[in-house]
Amino acid sequence: MEQPGKLSTNKNNHTNLFDYSMRNALTRIVRCLFAEKLLDVTQVIISNNQISYPLSDGISKLHFEKTTIYPANTIINRGDIFLESSNGHKVQIQTHEHLIDIILNDLDFRPTMEGINQFNDDVANSIHNDRMARKHRKNWRATIAKKMAKDDERFFTKWVMAHHDIRDGATLLDQWGALEGHPYYPTWKSRPGLNEQDIEDLSAEFGARVTLRIGALRADMIYCEKMPHVKDIHQWLSEVFPDTWPIWCEWLKNEGLEPGMWLPLPLHPWHLKHWIHKNFAKEIKDGILLTDGPMLETAPSMSFRTMLPTSSKLPFIKLPVAIWMTSEMRSLQAKSIHMGPRISTIIDAILKAENGFDGMLDCFREEAAWHFLHPERKNDAEGEFLSVVFRNTSPWQIESNTLAVTVAALFTELPHRPLPVVSEFIELSGQDPSNWFRNYAYIVLKPVLAMYLIYGVALEAHQQNTQILFDEKGMAQAMLIRDFGDGRTWAPALRKQGYELKPYSWPGILSTVFEDDIEPVRTFVVDACFVSHLHELAWFLTDLYHITDNRMWNILGEELERVFNELRPRLDEQFWDQERQHFMHHPWFTRSLMKMHLQQYTDYRIQHGLNNPLLA
Known part of the structure; x- marks a missing residue:
């Protein structure tokens, strides 16, 4: 039986960030090619820790070194990839573009050149962002390791527990875990709408702190969904945001407005600058949407657009950001606004009836959510980039x-x-x-x-x-x-x-x-x-x-x-x-x-x- 001390060294510990980030991309692509059966897995030839794949031209082969096959069609390649021609000459494949070009005729479908180019661009963007994150991680690691050494602590998790409450510890570990991204997304860090400074300032893997603007949306221009215990939305807001709520109300009063006729709308700074000002200019001009409210510091989670206020006990804030990330534009659709509190209500009732399944399950309930909805047009789709979900943190109050x-x-x-x-x-x-x-x-x-x-x-x-x-x-x-x-x-x-x-x-x-x-x-x-x-x-x-x-x-x-x-x-x-x-x-x-x-x-x-x- 294996003992906990008998470990292999982590294969992610590479000094050459350029090499690792590109290899990381190739590993993910190879995994997808075989798991999704884009290549015919029955053609794979296995030899020790290497696999070969004969190409459809009948004369060339791909060789994948340091490759392990696990159950569930999981092929993990951590070594070099070579293209071997009929005369035995080998060329190393060092980029994702080269690999895609080689296997193009062997895919189980024929993608368009536009699709190929877009895929290659998104992978390239992901690789670039990965390199940036690993460069930052080197300094972050050194900082924590120095603190642990000063405390004579050899366990990172024990150090986190000793120096943080459960909320702050969970936040630190969530951001720490944001480095690798989804395990089999070939574009795991793709954020093509952001420049390098944006990436560093806004992303969890950089330990970012992001300041939201708490704007205001006229209440008659909102569809609001809430859990049954939230009887009065303004009263609820005053309870869950005890410090920010009075500042927000005072801001509206200074503008000559009645807070009871409005609802707060947290706005992500990138989204506000690059999307809201342009796409909701009319609503801003008409006085329906106000964008210069008080500010609130948050820590982005690994989902990027779910923010946790750094002040104690405040709820998560999930927001839309008009950025293409990983596989889609990160809107916050009306479906999520409607269904989040509804399902939270059901789950809450079940957990009470089942005693949390003997204490093994708890959930972060989505207590309230709203989106922009014009009372005359009644088009839910208009609110997908002007919306918010508030998710409580009660599971941490143990x-x-x-x-x-x-x-x-x-x-x-x-x-x-x-x-x-x-x-x-x-x-x-x-x-x-x-x-x-x-x-x-x-x-x-x-x-x-x-x-x-x-x-x-x-x-x-x-x-x-x-x-x-x-x-x-x-x-x-x-x-x-x-x-x-x-x-x-x-x-x-x-x-x-x-x-x-x-x-x-x-x-x-x-x-x-x-x-x-x-x-x-x-x-x-x-x-x-x-x-x-x-x-x-x-x-x-x-x-x-x-x-x-x-x-x-x-x-x-x-x-x-x-x-x-x-x-x-x-x-x-x-x-x-x-x-x-x-x-x-x-x-x-x-x-x-x-x-x-x-x-x-x-x-x-x-x-x-x-x-x-x-x-x-």
């Missing part, structure tokens, strides 16, 4: 000595040694990696599957939306979940338990409340929790601890079986068996991100099925 860690941070290198954060928790626990992962998997699976199977609620438990509460011994105790605006639900299950969720309906917008087939809800759970979270941790630990078998997936399957058996008495037998078969035996479907990008997102619903790793 007395236990725990650390809330955004899952992506587990994969991120420590400041003082070339190992990931997760290795510290395993070392602190005194457990071998297998037993540690078994406990972790159960803590995640039980509440996620209970919410889905009993209530039909799909929690989007991927690496960015999920925090894990760890105790002082490094063991997972509970999970915290956030971001419900796009959450999917299956109405029949909710209804059976006595709950009714009003769906959002608008032409061209996919409803997130499903009445018939449960498949879209199941896929949401599989994609976020299983593919993007638990499978990622399984292969990461397998690699980190040199585990030579598929033990981690066996453990995941055993814990999944355990949860299904625990929930069986509460479920219809046929439904229980159907869902068990899907999770345990059927392919795991996830979004085809590289294909969608190459097709310029003409279809956001392209999926591919990964071989079920539990059958490995």
Whole structure:
């Protein structure tokens, strides 16, 4: 059995930032090419830790060195890539443009040149931003390592816990974990609308602090959705923003306006400068929108546009920013405004009824949200870039000595040694990696599957939306979940338990409340929790601890079986068996991100099925 001390050095610890950032891009692209079946995986020739791929011209081959194949069609390439011609001559592929050019005729579809160029540009932008972040990270690491050494502390996570309350510790670790980005997005750091100074000033991976303007929007020009306990929106605002609210009210009074006729609208500084002033000039001129209100300092989360005020206990503020990031323009649509508080209300009631599933689940409730809606035009789409969601931080208001860690941070290198954060928790626990992962998997699976199977609620438990509460011994105790605006639900299950969720309906917008087939809800759970979270941790630990078998997936399957058996008495037998078969035996479907990008997102619903790793 592997012991926690037997670790491989982290492969992200490279002195040449240019080389690593480009290699990082190539690794992601290679993974996507085979996982999405854009290349015919049956043509792969495996030899030790190298794979070869014969090209369709019949005379050339691609060679991928230092390449490992894991379950679920996961091919991780960390070495050099060569193109070999028929005479044996090899040319090293050093850029993503070169790789795409070579495999173009071998793809399972024919992208347009416009699509290829856009993809290459976005990857190039991502690489550039990655280099900047790693350069900054070098200094940030040194600063923290020096503080730890002064305190004679060898564990980063213990140092965070000792010097920060749970809120500030969670914020630090969330920003620390923002470095790597989504695990299999080929354009993980793409933000083409921002210049270098913007990137550094506004992004979580730089430890940024961003000052919002708290503007004002006339209340008769707003659609507002709120949880039932928020009876009077102005009273609620005065309670959750006790310092900023009176300053905001005084600002309006000085303008000769009655605060009760307005609602505050936090504005991201980049969005205000580059979008609001241009696209809402008429509303500003007509006195509907005021933009020069008081300021509020925030820390951006790894999602970039979800901001946490640095003052104690204030709620998260989720905002639109008209920037193309990763895979889409980051608007905040009416669907999210309507559904966030509605689903939060349902989840809140469920957690009270279930005692948080034995204390294993809590959520950051979206208590109130609003968007611009002209009372005559009544066009919801007009408000997607003039909107806000307020998300409470009540899960952090606990007395236990725990650390809330955004899952992506587990994969991120420590400041003082070339190992990931997760290795510290395993070392602190005194457990071998297998037993540690078994406990972790159960803590995640039980509440996620209970919410889905009993209530039909799909929690989007991927690496960015999920925090894990760890105790002082490094063991997972509970999970915290956030971001419900796009959450999917299956109405029949909710209804059976006595709950009714009003769906959002608008032409061209996919409803997130499903009445018939449960498949879209199941896929949401599989994609976020299983593919993007638990499978990622399984292969990461397998690699980190040199585990030579598929033990981690066996453990995941055993814990999944355990949860299904625990929930069986509460479920219809046929439904229980159907869902068990899907999770345990059927392919795991996830979004085809590289294909969608190459097709310029003409279809956001392209999926591919990964071989079920539990059958490995």
